[in-house]
Amino acid sequence: MDLKPYFNARRRELDERFGKRAGDTGWIDSLRGPQTHRGIPFLFGDDAGLDVLALRTGEGPTEISLLPTLATYVLFVHVVTDHQPVRPEGFGEIGPAAHSADGNPLGNRVSTYALRYADDSAADVPVLRRFAIQQKHIVWSASAFGAVPLRGPIVHASTGENFALGRAARTSFINGEARTESGRMDREGENLWLYALPNPHPEKELVGLSLRPEREASLVYAVSTTQLSEHPLRLQGRRKLRMRLPPGVHLNKLGELDVDHRGEQIGMDLGSVISARAVLEYSRTDWLGDKPDVQPVRSNDQIIVEYSAHPDARLYLRSDDGRLHVQDLQSLDAVGNAAGTSLDAVPIEQATRPVKIRIVEKVSGVRVAARLHLHGAHGEYLPPKGHHRKVNTGRFENFAGELANGLNQYAYVDGSCDADLPIGPVYVEISRGFEVRPVRRIVEVTTDTESLTFELDRVLRWREQGWVSSDTHVHFLSPQTALLEGKAEGVNVVNLLAAQWGELFTNVADFDGRTTIGAKDFGGDGEFLVRVGTENRMQVLGHISLLGYEGEIINPLSCAGPNEAAIGDPLEAIMADWAERCRQQGGLVVMPHSPNPQAERAADIVLGLIDAMEMMSFNPLTAQISAFGLADWYRYLNIGYHLPLVAGSDKMDASALLGGSRTYAQLGARDFTYRNWMDAVRSGDTFITVGPLVDMTVEGRRPGSKIAIPPSGGTVSIDWRIESVSVRPTRVELIRNGTVVDEVRCGDLSCNGHLELGVTESCWVAIRVRGSVAGREADIAAHTSAVYVDVGDKPVFATADAVSVLAQIEGSIAYVDTIAPKTDEARHSRLRAVLELAHHRLHHRLHELGASHEHVPIHSVHVDREH
Structure with missing residues (x-):
């Protein structure tokens, strides 16, 4: 409707009841001429003169003539005067409040809107405050009951997605994570309200409106009519359709179309597009097979559009040349046929069947935590309630107990969850670590399905044989989330590490130097534990993980400048200080995370301050046990430093798999406690793995042991066994002093063997297992710690490796002397003396064993210091 002949006020001259407040953006004043809001066309006043209709108390009605028209609803853009919060009677003085009461009053009759018909009849409709109309400025909870903000819901991309797309974020981090806003402006900002007045006689021609003020003043900005049979502001629940992209419409680098409020690729008139993401095509054969990981293929030309819309909505896609492609949702039938459209689309069965999912241990029936994935027939992820439909994999952006493993998304659940599922096939994957056979099935959900129960079979019993698993390196999670993920991944010990990242500190408040979450002493069952330690870090000298210590936190968490410490933080300590x-x-x-950083780690190992060396993998799907990390470990073994192997995930985001690379430690006769786990690691009887479990003995002695044989040498017997529930071991390699001396092919999930190894000089031996989560031939799947064999009194000592280690120590000294952020001279001398001691010890061994070598010239301990 054109209300220009009836406008009687200027927006910019309104009294204080409709005036601006701090935080107003001028949005209302920008509404000029033809506008479309929530898919409905309106004609607002221009800025040439009067531009709003004011209904003032004490004045008569405004009569508006219309061309005869049929309408089911008349839509008003209007607003009532702002009410200042009224002081409660008898309350006395009122100070600042966390929440104001703006917009809370309700029920007052603001005006009466009368519909005039061609037969001279009329229908009066009362317009009540906070029912059909609301004020301009409101508190966050004061939405209208029968009207909506004129602004429609806003869809946001996450902060990380915006950066990935090369653009700045336009909203706060939390709004990006929420991905949506209602369009209602509260605390700051201004609102107009859209009210759909139902016509009680839609069969009669409408010829006029009579707008009569009652007890409060109000403003009418625009009016429109519709013949939609369904309420035009009431949208249906979330739905999906599968669509082939028309020519000229392309996915972005995230495999999506831009659906946020800045995007012009896709939109909907009477509704909102929630997401438009590439179809994921799964192989049914692979899903039901025995591959350890089944990844879908992401389509380049088909998308799943998720939306909430009116039944009569239309979907629009814009191609690169500006052409619009239209899909009328009402004309779309069950098989995707739609008249008058160029789009190839088919509706997806709605996920509206509420189903209780239970995950229990086979035989006992006890509910157990697990990692759960569900998707529908078109590859659409079906998250349990309380979990994201798209898992955010940005670092330090998601701590919600979720995983994005490649293109597969998972939720961690504590044995029970609720999910809304579609009728039809649902693809299910459930896992619980390396000793439980994973479940991958297709279930048929019917209208009668109320619950689904899945049994997990613990087919390997290494825990009963004294082995406990651990992840030595996890960040950012809350202790309780770490406990849940540990349970679901079958990781008995999770080491959650507080740390500093420049000016950011994480998990520091979780550290108390006392509590082991999950321990019997602290109310747990004692089977799954979380302990908060620290990772103390420096950019150049290196990182060191300090696990399970008691008392006060060891500060500084970082030093010597960025990225680890803040700009200007001096070299207050070296890693040797922290280790002691x-x-x-x-x-x-x-x-x-061996092998890096290569610097002070060498000195600390030489000084005997290190209990274990960690191999790290964020996620075995991408990369497994590092060959470079193992080569670094071999180097120290080759010069006589007997370090056990441990493994961790260094989990910092939802694409990293807690326990994906993990340690197994043999407790022996010890009970399982966190302290006994530390002792088991120190003893050296460990192995690391991304799936296969491996045990080895040499002459019946376990890893971490030493065997002495005569100077003449001899033969040692080596026995090994491997068991796996998923990742198939392909090759077993016997490693002596870092070199493969024998290997055996393994054609099944389990295998074992016996080898005789002739030994003529001192050595160490270990078992290395090849195998891959992702089918890569060269991947290392597991590795034992070493057994040490002394032949006579001549130690293992590889000169080249010793020289390499010595060079790292010399490099550390050079750094301390030259570019390390300045500290006081006394501290500098003390820190340097520790490094010099390590250098002296190793250098002395080189000379003692008659090993020729050269020194790095810069800042050698043999020459005068330059600074």
Whole structure:
């Protein structure tokens, strides 16, 4: 309707009841001329003169003439005067409040809107405050009951997605994670309200409106009519359709169309597009097969559109040349046929069947935590309630107990969850670590399905044989989320590490130097534990993990400048200081993510301050146990430093798999406690794995042991066994001093063997297992710690490896002397003396064994210092 002949006020001259407040953006004043809001066309006043209709108390009605028209609803864009919150009677003085009461009053009769018909009859409709109309400025909870904000819902991309697409985020981090806003402006900002007045006589021609003020003043900005049979502002629940992209419409680098409020690729008039993501095509054969990981193929030309819309809505796609492609949702039938459209689309069965999912242990029936994935017939992810439809994999952006493993998304659940599922086939994957056979099935959901129960079979019994699993390196999760993920991944010990990242500190408040979450002493069952330690870090000298120590947190968490510390933070300590303090406080000292950084780690190992060396993999789907990390470990074994292997995920985001790379430690006769786990690691009887479990003995002695044989040498007997529930071991390699000396092909999930190894000089031996989560031939799937064989009194000592280690120590000294952020001279001398001691010890061994070598010239300990 054109209300220009009836406008009687200027927006910019309204009194204070309709005036601007701090935080108003001028949005209302920008509404000029033809506009479309929530898919409905309106004609607003221009800025040339009067531009709004004011209904003032005490004045008569405004009579508006219309060309005869049929309408089911008349839509008003209007607003009532702002009410200032009224002080409660007798309350006395009122100070600042966390929440105001703007917009809470309700029920007052603001005006009466009368519909005039061609037969001279009329229908009066009362317009009540906060029912059909609301004020301009409101508190966050004061939405209208029968009207909606004129602004429609806003869809946001996450902060990480915006960065990935090369554009700045336009909203806060939390709004990006929420992905949506209602369009209602509260606390700051201004609102107009859209009310659909139902016509009680849609069969009669409408010829006029009579708008009569009652007890409060109000403003009418625009009016429109519709013949939609369904309420034009009432949308249906979430739905999906599968669509082939028309020519000229392309996916972005995320495999999606831009659906946020800045995008012009796709939109909907009477509704909102929630997402438009590439179809994921799964192989049914692979899904029902025995591959350890089944990834879908992402389509380049088909998408799944998720939306909420009116039944009569239309979907629009814009091609690169500006052409619009239209899909009328009402004309879309069950098989995707739609008259008058160029789009190839088919509706997807709605996920509206509520189903209770239970995951239990076979035989006992006990409910157990697990990692759960569900998707529908078109590859659409079906998250349990309380979990994201798209898992955010940005670092430090998602701590919700979820995983994105490649293109597959998972939720961690504590044995029970609720999910809305479609009628028809639902693809299910459930896993619980390396000793439980994973479940991958297709279930048929019917209208009678109320619950689904899945049994998990623990087919390997290594826990009963004294083995406990652990992840030595996890960040950012809350302790309780870490406990849930540990249970679901079958990881008995999760080490959650507080850390500093420049000016950011994480998990520091979770550290108390006392509590082991999940332990019997703290109310748990004692089977799954979380302990908060610290990873203390420096950019150049390196990182060190301090696990399980008691008492006060070991500060500084980082030093010597960015990225690890803040700009200007001096070199207050070196890793040796942190390691000594950790040991004094009863902790376990681990050198993380071998082989990097290559610097002070060498000195600390030479000084005997390190209890274990960690191999790290964020996610075995991408990369498994590092060959470079193992080569670094071999180097130290080759010069006589007997370090156990441990493994961790360094989990910092939802694409990293907690326990994907993990340690198994043999408790022996010890009970399972966190302290006994640390002792088991120190003893050296460990192996690391991404799936296959491996045990080895040499002459009946376990990893971490030493065997002495005569100077003349001899033969040692090596026995090994491997078991796996999913990742198939392909090759077993016997490693001696870092070199493969024998290998055996393994054609099944389990295998075992016996080898005789002739030994003529001192060595160490270990078992390395090849196998891959992702089918890569060269992947390393598991590795034992070493057994040490001494032949006579001549130790293992590889000169080249010793020289390499010595160079790292010399490099550390050079750094401390030259570019390390300045500290006081006394501290500098003390820190340097520790490094010099390590250098002296190793250098002395080189000379003692008659090994020729050269020194790095810069800042050699043999020459005068330059600074």
